[in-house]
Amino acid sequence: MIDTIGIAVSNRELATGYRLLTLELPEDVEVRPGQFAMLKSHHSIEPLLRRALAVYRVHGPRRLSFLYQVLGRGTEALSRVEKGGQIEALLPLGNSWPIATQGSQHALVVAGGIGSASVLMLCEELKRARIETQVLFGAASARAATGCGLEDFRALSVPIALTTDDGSSGEHGFVTGPLERRLRDGHGRGATIYACGPWAMMRRVAELADEFEVQCLVSLEAPMGCGFGVCVGCVVAVKTDGPLQYGSFRRVCTDGSIFNADEIRWDVNAMGH
Amino acid sequence: MIDTIGIAVSNRELATGYRLLTLELPEDVEVRPGQFAMLKSHHSIEPLLRRALAVYRVHGPRRLSFLYQVLGRGTEALSRVEKGGQIEALLPLGNSWPIATQGSQHALVVAGGIGSASVLMLCEELKRARIETQVLFGAASARAATGCGLEDFRALSVPIALTTDDGSSGEHGFVTGPLERRLRDGHGRGATIYACGPWAMMRRVAELADEFEVQCLVSLEAPMGCGFGVCVGCVVAVKTDGPLQYGSFRRVCTDGSIFNADEIRWDVNAMGH
């Protein structure tokens, strides 16, 4: 983990409201798939807190890119950083996607919305490890799918099932639809599901994985104060016997962000309602 | 007075720490010499308050420029606005330099530091009115003099006496030196002194004007909340009989920023210590 200031090599819009930020760092870092960074424009006084962004791609030991959706004040401020601008970065953070999970012969990667940012490197790694992979890619619309990096996934030449909420591209509906069909068709046998997306999507993925008894890993989101374990603000509830107790809460930033789906208490939404 | 959003046509550095911002407004404005605007970068959330900047130049009914020194958070944020950036502007504000003051035959314009921003248009107007004008131009250094627009004053072809605090250009010392000499030499007779600069400079100018019985106008500074008279935060103390009482305080933004020097209680510094 280093705390450093990187230079924005580019920060371009992929589709309205979605951007790709490429950073050049002054030091080498080693980043594993699924890890993230805490980022903030160096000259932005407000908002105060850095934002967690998954490392989307590693271009070299000092060059990384991040894919993000411009939602609120933090990502707004990031979106205004021009080429050459300074960005504070704490990284790499969190655990990473385990590739060789027990007895797994193939992978089902479920990417919901900007959750795609966390799984592109996973797909690359699965490919390198020659693990058969299917990507289930859900987005709000054709535009959002572009913004969430669909072309980069296509470039990997893995099979992709695309869904959009508005039907403007691919299958009309949620990404959990094609997942459920595949599991019903027996595709879950020997598979590992890797999922990243909105809480409701991951909750449904976890239910399906449970129903069909498939291993399932999820990368979770929670509001983050620090990203390195000291504020204890970013917790999720994990299953423990009885009521909430010591040990019921795990930090997304350092105990995760990747968890086994069956550990998580999905009724306690880490992001609120 | 309009509240609008202008576009930065340019925002270039004249010298390290000094910038010239040119704004294109969506509406016509009529600005008189010595008036000011409250400005803020439209996308800057922090600091909250707009900053008062004198209108340095009028290029057309919708195009104005401002000369500023990058001191703290507000001017820092302004300095980061790129060409094409949006700037919130409330203007024109305050009273203006009166040109034909009673019995005045010639003008002594005293500009201290970035106070120069308030008097370039005054010099232009004096020239148009064919009033003999001398500029006493004081700056911290040769670099600061450039930053404070010395070349623009030179281009007016009025006599300029330059002083710098560090002697790097012109006479070594404060701008009140040449003023005092001129007054001692009888140059004050029939003159009006127009001064804008740091409080201590204006206080000394006012003392000299009083001693030599010369009319003197000053443009004052005070921390401003609103710029249009509602917060009553920007006051200066004016002379009233007895202790401070109702009427002792005048708002720099709407009762000024230009005052007769002999009205002001110079012992009560509007900017603090």
Added chain:
Amino acid sequence: MSTGINHDPRLAVEVAGIRFNNPVLGASGTFGYGLEFAELIDLNRLGGFATKGLSARPLPGNAPPRIVETHGGMLNAIGLQNIGARAFVEEKLPRLRQYDTRVIANVFGYSDEDYIEAIRMLNDGEGISAYELNISCPNVKEGGIVIGNSPAAAARLTERAKLASIRPLIVKLSPNVTDVAQIARALVEAGADCLSLINTIVGMSVDVNTRRPRLSYGTGGLSGPAIRPVAVRMVYEVARAVKVPLIGIGGIASADDALEFIIAGATAVQIGTANYYDPKITMRVIDALSAYCKAHGIDAISSLVGSIVGE
């Protein structure tokens, strides 16, 4: 008064028998005497505003510097410079009557008698909808105590002011207290028709080069977005303690901010500091509240008052 304005009927609210075209008001001390805004916004569209604190006699205010910006807010120690209640009635009210907006006269005094005297002067004025008792100004401690921080003193003044007043009485609460709900209860018992909150939080800023306070008065009142979470919490606490309508104040700079207060229990809101850096903010908040009602299928914004979900 017919002004040709189409007010969104969903935004109309009633506070202490006064009908406001919408719940967006200018806060005392940040809206001058209202007229200063006539060049910038259409005052006929504004729900209303509270005047700068008016006292029986004009006040000079504190020596400069009176304001200093801080992160997310500002400190002020104006010291209640104002033209006095009499001049307000004679010089400002006639001009204000041209506008269809509710005028709340904010009242200040150094003693109970001062307050009563100012109220009597204002009783003569035409075109005032209500009084707002400023018992919580942190910048004019005479004798060292702020009336609004003491339940007993505040209740006594409220009772006397209520008797003197011919108009609905709003009392403005100080946030500089351990238990705001306790004071709120005491004031309602004493006859307050409405409570407004919060006034500024006492703060200080030091110039580390001169080692002097940045304000000549020493301390000042903190306002602006920085204090909003504290204000929302206090409105929430007071809403559960009393039944009179509340006016929420503190750091409001958008419709969402205003809605936080309304959902927490305020019937109307006042916008303060934001007027300084964004003089048209009241108009934009009104428009955005309409848009919110439309988007959420809300017929009357008053139905949202205190509608906070889950405890």
Added chain:
Amino acid sequence: MSTGINHDPRLAVEVAGIRFNNPVLGASGTFGYGLEFAELIDLNRLGGFATKGLSARPLPGNAPPRIVETHGGMLNAIGLQNIGARAFVEEKLPRLRQYDTRVIANVFGYSDEDYIEAIRMLNDGEGISAYELNISCPNVKEGGIVIGNSPAAAARLTERAKLASIRPLIVKLSPNVTDVAQIARALVEAGADCLSLINTIVGMSVDVNTRRPRLSYGTGGLSGPAIRPVAVRMVYEVARAVKVPLIGIGGIASADDALEFIIAGATAVQIGTANYYDPKITMRVIDALSAYCKAHGIDAISSLVGSIVGE
């Protein structure tokens, strides 16, 4: 302990008999158990830090969401999730003893007995310099009262804690009170060796789409630059009321911020929220304090304590 570090001797300060290499400490709840920072900063350069609040038994904390950002700050309702005093002594202290920095154990309980029990457990630990009693956490009201808001309850606890403790006792003040100086006096009389202030200010934020509080706990504690002016003012007030040394806390994010507290009356400072968004902030503040001393010809930063000019 020889660490090869050249501490600037001008920055050394003493608080309640403890010598700190410099006045810059990490604040409780924002500095974990210290070790989390070892990868990012040189702990040997740090004046010291206060641990996350330790209780006699481990605590689970509140359900998420626990934090929400606000303008200039954040609200938190962590609910004091911690490993417990015993685990701290056994698992963390041995590793902390490798560093030359002062460790302050921040102590929390739901009752006087809880506090005493935790202190007894910590008494067994080696390498703790002092205790800081957290009597002001707004996020764990059991029975509805916060001990730190009541002078009597706070004084009683302080007295009992002082008796149980083998180490200097710092008591951390709540800002959510009408008269912080009054409470400060009561605690010093009860035996506090030092007071630290401020803890967070109670606030609330509402999601206007769901109409629910953004924190699952409802209210939370406001921290960050937004609260700094309030904190500086309280340090100033307390400094004039008591003679024990003070530790200033609240929104510090630069050396100038730290100096405001020192000039207002604090002997040392704690940096909290800023560690989250700028994990090396403590190191930069230490360096900048040295530079300030040099620029202003100051031989000992302790000479600046309470040096505020003009009243």
